[in-house]
Amino acid sequence: MTDRKPHFETLAVHGGAFRADPVTGSVAVPIHQTTSYQFQDTAHAERLFALQELGHIYTRVTNPTVEVLEQRLAVLEGGAAAVAVASGQAASFYSVLNLAQVGDNIVTSTDLYGGTWNLFANTLKQIGIEARFVDPADPENFRRATDERTRAYYAETLPNPKLNVFPIREVADIGLELGVPLIVDNTAAPLTVRPFDHGAAVTIYSATKYIGGHGTTIGGVLIDGGTFPWEAHAARFPLLTQPDPSYHGAIWTEAAKPLGPIAYALRARVTLLRDIGAALSPQSAFQLIQGLETLPLRIRQHNANAGIVANYLKTHAKVTSVIFPGLQEGEARRRADTYLKGGYGGLVGFELAGGAEAGRRFIDALKLFYHVANIGDARSLAIHPATTTHSQLSPEDQLATGVTPGYVRLSVGIEHPDDIVADLEQALAEA
Numbered sequence: 001m002t003d004r005k006p007h008f009e010t011l012a013v014h015g016g017a018f019r020a021d022p023v024t025g026s027v028a029v030p031i032h033q034t035t036s037y038q039f040q041d042t043a044h045a046e047r048l049f050a051l052q053e054l055g056h057i058y059t060r061v062t063n064p065t066v067e068v069l070e071q072r073l074a075v076l077e078g079g080a081a082a083v084a085v086a087s088g089q090a091a092s093f094y095s096v097l098n099l100a101q102v103g104d105n106i107v108t109s110t111d112l113y114g115g116t117w118n119l120f121a122n123t124l125k126q127i128g129i130e131a132r133f134v135d136p137a138d139p140e141n142f143r144r145a146t147d148e149r150t151r152a153y154y155a156e157t158l159p160n161p162k163l164n165v166f167p168i169r170e171v172a173d174i175g176l177e178l179g180v181p182l183i184v185d186n187t188a189a190p191l192t193v194r195p196f197d198h199g200a201a202v203t204i205y206s207a208t209k210y211i212g213g214h215g216t217t218i219g220g221v222l223i224d225g226g227t228f229p230w231e232a233h234a235a236r237f238p239l240l241t242q243p244d245p246s247y248h249g250a251i252w253t254e255a256a257k258p259l260g261p262i263a264y265a266l267r268a269r270v271t272l273l274r275d276i277g278a279a280l281s282p283q284s285a286f287q288l289i290q291g292l293e294t295l296p297l298r299i300r301q302h303n304a305n306a307g308i309v310a311n312y313l314k315t316h317a318k319v320t321s322v323i324f325p326g327l328q329e330g331e332a333r334r335r336a337d338t339y340l341k342g343g344y345g346g347l348v349g350f351e352l353a354g355g356a357e358a359g360r361r362f363i364d365a366l367k368l369f370y371h372v373a374n375i376g377d378a379r380s381l382a383i384h385p386a387t388t389t390h391s392q393l394s395p396e397d398q399l400a401t402g403v404t405p406g407y408v409r410l411s412v413g414i415e416h417p418d419d420i421v422a423d424l425e426q427a428l429a430e431a
Contacts, residue, residue, distance in 0.1 A: 008076065008191050009296045016071030031286045032064040050248075051255055051270065061273050065282040069289050073211075073221055076292075077186075077203055078196045080226025081265035083273065084219060084285060088187060088206020090278035091220030092116050093123075095183045095204050098222075098268045099239060100151040102128030107145040107152075107180075109136045109166060110400045111159035114390035116185070117401060120154075133400070137331075139170035143178065151236065152181050152202075157195060158188040158345050160375060161385050161409045162402025163323050165335040172199025179233030188347060188375065191299050193339045201228035202264060209376030210346070213291040213298055217284045224265035239267065246271060298378060301414040303343020308417040309410065309424065310348050318358070318428050323349035323402070347375060348410045355406040358431040359384050362408060365430035368415065368423035380413035380420055 006014070021030050037056040039045035047053040056062045070082040085091050096106055108120055110133045120131035132150075134141035142153050153175050155166040172182045181201030186193065190210050195203045205211060207219035231253050234241040240263050243249035247270065256263040273279060280288075310324035325336035326344035336344060352358040363371055369382040373389055383389060390403045398404075412420060 007296075011072070011076050012295050013293050015073075015075035016068055018068045018071070029065055029068045029286060029289055031282050032059075033282050034063075035059050051250070051266075054259065059282065060277050060279045061269060063279075063282050063285070065289075066280050066285040069207075069280075069285045069292070070221070072289070072292060073205075073207075074223055076191070077223045078194055078225075079203065079223040080260055081262040082221050082223045083265050083268045084207070084221045084280040084288075085273070086220065086278040086280050086284075087218050088185075088204070088208055088220040089115055089119065091204040091206065091222050092119060092185065094268055094272050094276075094278070095202055095222055096120075096124065096129065096152060096154065098264060098272060099181070099237060100129045101239065104128075104149045104151045105130035105132055105147070106154055107132045107134055107142050107150055108154040109156065109159065110134065111136060111162045111164060111166065112156055112401055113160050113185075113187075114385070114393055114398075114401065114403075116156075117390075117397065118392050121397075136164075136166055136171070139167045139174060142171050143174050146178055146180060148236070150178075150180055152183050154183045154185075156185040156188070157193055157339070158325070158347065159402070160188055160347060161323070161349050161390075161407065163325055163345070163347060163349060164328070164332050164402075165325055165339050167335055168193075168195055168198040168200055168339060172201075175199075175201075179229075179236050181228045189340065189345055191296055192303065192342055192345060196223075196225045196227070198339065201225050207288050209374070210299065210302070211292055211295060211376075212288050213295065213376060213378055215372070215374055215377040215379070217287040217291070219280050219284050219288050222265065222268055224262050224268075226261035228264070230263055240264065244271065246275070298414055299346075300342065302346030302376075302412060305414065305417045305420060306346045306348050306410075306412040307344060309412050309420060310344075312421050312424065313348065313350050316428060318353050318431055319350050320353050321351045323351075323407075346412050348412060349402075350408055350410075351404065351406045352408065352431050354431060356384075356386070359406050359408045362427050362431035365427040366423060367426070368419060369410070369427075375409075375411035377411065378414050380415060380423075381411040383409055385409055 074082040132145045183202040184195035184200040187206045203223045252263040252267045369380045
């Protein structure tokens with residue numbers, strides 16, 4: 001045996017502790033469709049509830065099938081622990097609520113998915129948490145917006161739909177200097193970049209997208225990097241470093257020490273999942289595990305096909321601009337080349353000369369592409385964000401996220417690239 005680390009392709013299939021079911025020998029992960037678990041005796045139950053021993057109590061908090069998914073994703077990301085939840089939106093919400101309370105703020109990139117923007121700008125405001133939006137083109141904007149009540153920085157690696165790669169290391173370093181953790185939504189770039197390698201403290205995913213990969217299952221995950229020095233900045237993180245009245249005065253940075261550097265993940269599980277309950281079902285976890293096993297293969301094909309599509313579109317007479325990291329220049333291209341490895345992602349955006357109406361005609365003419373509000377499927381997808389995914393934003397906020405009236409976003413699938421381009425060609429003829 002050597003200390004060589006397995007590659008992604010191997011970890012996606014074998015990562016984590018599960019090898020086979022100890023009772024039946026099943027190689028496929030069993031679906032533990034149960035709400036509750038038999039305790040060995042009263043002393044065993046007491047130890048579990050006191051966190052003196054890890055184990056399953058109730059599926060809202062932990063489940064053996066879900067645990068396999070969590071362990072495998074943590075290993076793939078190079079993190080310390082993962083907490084699976086019911087959706088990517090739940091992961092975004094929990095990632096902030098795990099650190100911030102009334103009167104606190106987060107500093108977030110403007111380059112966000114529309115649902116996340118709305119969550120931060122409106123729903124967080126309802127519970128007294130302020131989101132301060134800054135342009136990540138200048139990482140120092142995060143420093144300028146930080147004060148003593150700032151609890152986190154938030155960003156998307158490959159923001160949908162703007163597709164300008166976020167400066168992870170630059171902002172993470174500012175955060176480490178000031179004692180502010182960087183939370184990175186890596187939904188659009190799994191395996192293409194690992195945010196923990198560049199200083200992020202927490203990574204989140206909408207597992208609905210590339211991880212599941214087949215448009216069948218909603219899910220999300222928070223992954224604790226296990227490296228952020230919470231105790232060194234104790235005053236900034238009272239939710240982790242001061243007694244929690246909802247859990248017999250537990251101090252999470254202390255309670256986690258026998259278990260590993262997982263204070264953030266531990267609190268998310270035993271308080272947020274317990275109290276709010278956005279739990280991932282065992283059936284959904286099983287389906288996401290199936291998708292995860294082929295993720296490295298699919299990501300290669302998504303990335304390769306997207307590059308072919310972007311290069312085709314850039315020469316088309318009806319296309320005025322193509323939004324794709326591999327075609328960017330200057331600082332945007334430097335960031336893309338720094339952080340994205342093995343490809344520039346599976347998303348491509350473009351503007352049609354005919355504007356919004358041309359975009360509508362184009363989408364209505366597609367035959368191979370599906371017109372759906374999702375990304376990351378094995379099949380190719382297309383959408384007009386201004387009237388769908390970002391329609392709840394004001395025109396000014398749409399522009400800040402990179403959405404213009406004529407913008408069309410493609411999530412390029414794993415079909416043969418010649419067939420993908422042929423469908424684009426016939427649809428563009430109608431635009």
